Amino acid sequence: MTPRGRTNQLLYQAELLLEAPVGDDEHAVARRMAQEEGALATLGLALDATLRELTEHAALARHDWRELLGPQAEGVAELRRLRALREDPESWLAGLCQRLDALAGVDGVARRERSESLIVAADRIALGDELRGFLRAFKAELTALRETSFEW
Structure with missing residues (x-):
């Protein structure tokens, strides 16, 4: 399989995983929680796979997102772009990395989930919905990153 x-x-x-029915x-509840955490773990693997894919031309030895998106990482253009996203606390990548940690x-x-009789904060998003976002x-970002990576 290709990267x-x-x-x-x-x-x-x-x-x-995010779209699978949980039943009633x-x-x-345990099934939903397992699916959410499984989807999150799979997104973490997808992030590593994305970094491998986008940095193929740089022949990097490692592709762990914590290393490549950290402050001491390589200067590959796609990595710089993703690093900037990770540093923006409002970005999807910052949220994803926080959840992965x-x-x-x-x-x-x-x-x-709390009982329906309790008041839930209006700004609180369910984990599954957050992961779908x-x-x-x-x-969407991957499409743009692939275009710039293809230029290499």
């Missing part, structure tokens, strides 16, 4: 094919495969798999049985923590990121933005 581009792997990136596409992982993005598709994350989308499938006693395991529905939390996923590696003891608490994870998926949460049980990250996925849409990821795919």
Whole structure:
């Protein structure tokens, strides 16, 4: 499989996880949480695959997003563009990276939903919806990044 094919495969798999029905049985909440965390982990793999794909011409030894999007990373144009996105706290990539860091923590990121009788903050977005937004933005950004990478 090509790096581009792997990136596409992982993005598709994350989308499938986010769109799969959870049902309404006693395991529905646990199933939803598993699907959300699974989709997030798959998005993390897709981010690594994207970095591998976009930096093929640079022949980098490693492709971990934490390294390549960090302050000491390579000066590849696509990486600089993604680094700027990650540094913008309002961007999809900053949100995705924050969620990926939390996923590696003891608490994870998926949460049980509060009872419908409780008041929920209007600005709070469900994790699944947030991940769908990250996925849409990821795919849109990837199209632009592929165009600049193809020029190499």
